[in-house]
Amino acid sequence: MDNRPFRSVLYIPGSKERALEKARTLAADAIIFDLEDAVAAGEKHNARELLARVLGEADYGPRAKLVRINGFDTEWAEADLEVIAQARPEAILLPKVGSAADVLALAERLERRAETAETLIWAMMETPQGIINAAEIAAAPRMAGFVMGTNDLAKELNCRYRADRLALQHALQACLMAARAQGLVAVDGVYNAFKDEDGLRAECEQGRDLGFDGKTLIHPAQLAIANEVFAPDAAAIELARRQIEAFEEAEARGEGVAVVDGRIVENLHIVTARAVLARAAAIERLQEAM
Numbered sequence: 001m002d003n004r005p006f007r008s009v010l011y012i013p014g015s016k017e018r019a020l021e022k023a024r025t026l027a028a029d030a031i032i033f034d035l036e037d038a039v040a041a042g043e044k045h046n047a048r049e050l051l052a053r054v055l056g057e058a059d060y061g062p063r064a065k066l067v068r069i070n071g072f073d074t075e076w077a078e079a080d081l082e083v084i085a086q087a088r089p090e091a092i093l094l095p096k097v098g099s100a101a102d103v104l105a106l107a108e109r110l111e112r113r114a115e116t117a118e119t120l121i122w123a124m125m126e127t128p129q130g131i132i133n134a135a136e137i138a139a140a141p142r143m144a145g146f147v148m149g150t151n152d153l154a155k156e157l158n159c160r161y162r163a164d165r166l167a168l169q170h171a172l173q174a175c176l177m178a179a180r181a182q183g184l185v186a187v188d189g190v191y192n193a194f195k196d197e198d199g200l201r202a203e204c205e206q207g208r209d210l211g212f213d214g215k216t217l218i219h220p221a222q223l224a225i226a227n228e229v230f231a232p233d234a235a236a237i238e239l240a241r242r243q244i245e246a247f248e249e250a251e252a253r254g255e256g257v258a259v260v261d262g263r264i265v266e267n268l269h270i271v272t273a274r275a276v277l278a279r280a281a282a283i284e285r286l287q288e289a290m
Contacts, residue, residue, distance in 0.1 A: 003282035005029045007214040007230035008223045009187050013038035015047035020054045027223050030064035035080050036095050044076045048083045055087035062289040066122055068093040085113050091120040091144060098129040103140035120144035126152035131171045134178035146179045147216055150189025176211050188212040194219035204229035232280045240273035
């Protein structure tokens with residue numbers, strides 16, 4: 001996993017031309033162009049044709065671009081892939097992944113087309129079977145990231161909503177662990193009450209503290225909070241710089257540890273500190289390029 005930011009990952013319906021146009025101006029680190037849940041059955045054909053044309057013509061700048069196709073257990077997936085391949089998608093997001101076999105099936109289809117020779121695969125982690133098999137899914141070919149599908153997962157588990165997401169903690173942490181083992185990006189699920197800023201912030205903070213790279217979003221109004229919460233703040237950046245400086249001074253004295261604010265600083269803390277600075281720099285570059 002590199003330092004490319006994925007603080008805010010916004011779903012955009014592939015059937016809505018105005019939304020597709022507006023997305024070019026939004027402060028989203030990444031966009032999921034959705035052909036699955038956001039598109040009615042009768043609009044699937046028109047949506048995939050529209051999305052392929054827009055992706056082939058429009059400039060979305062440095063934003064990461066994922067296309068969520070329909071699952072291969074539906075009548076639409078093969079046509080989705082056939083049409084979207086013409087736009088040379090950066091990544092395909094596969095819904096309801098249950099095992100590495102699902103990823104392999106998509107990888108084989110991508111390999112047959114010259115247009116998708118470099119297309120990566122992301123997996124929606126939203127079923128009990130997928131959570132159980134998270135480690136093997138993360139290790140499958142072309143895998144680049146996990147997206148938590150917390151709504152579908154909650155439905156499958158028959159769990160009740162709680163602000164602390166207690167019932168989902170095992171799934172969140174299992175997928176995060178599997179993603180980190182393979183160097184994948186891991187993005188938290190959506191927060192449905194898009195007008196509830198306090199609730200969104202709290203859930204973003206929980207996801208950040210667990211270790212997720214960012215959050216999937218259902219409305220542009222959620223972008224600012226996700227971008228803020230999942231970015232290193234000024235205090236974290238300043239502390240990282242002081243830790244690195246203190247450790248380098250300790251090394252120059254032939255010592256293996258330093259002390260900053262009354263806390264021991266070892267090499268492992270310096271790895272984290274440098275990662276904080278690299279992430280901050282990557283976010284700054286992204287913002288400048290938008």
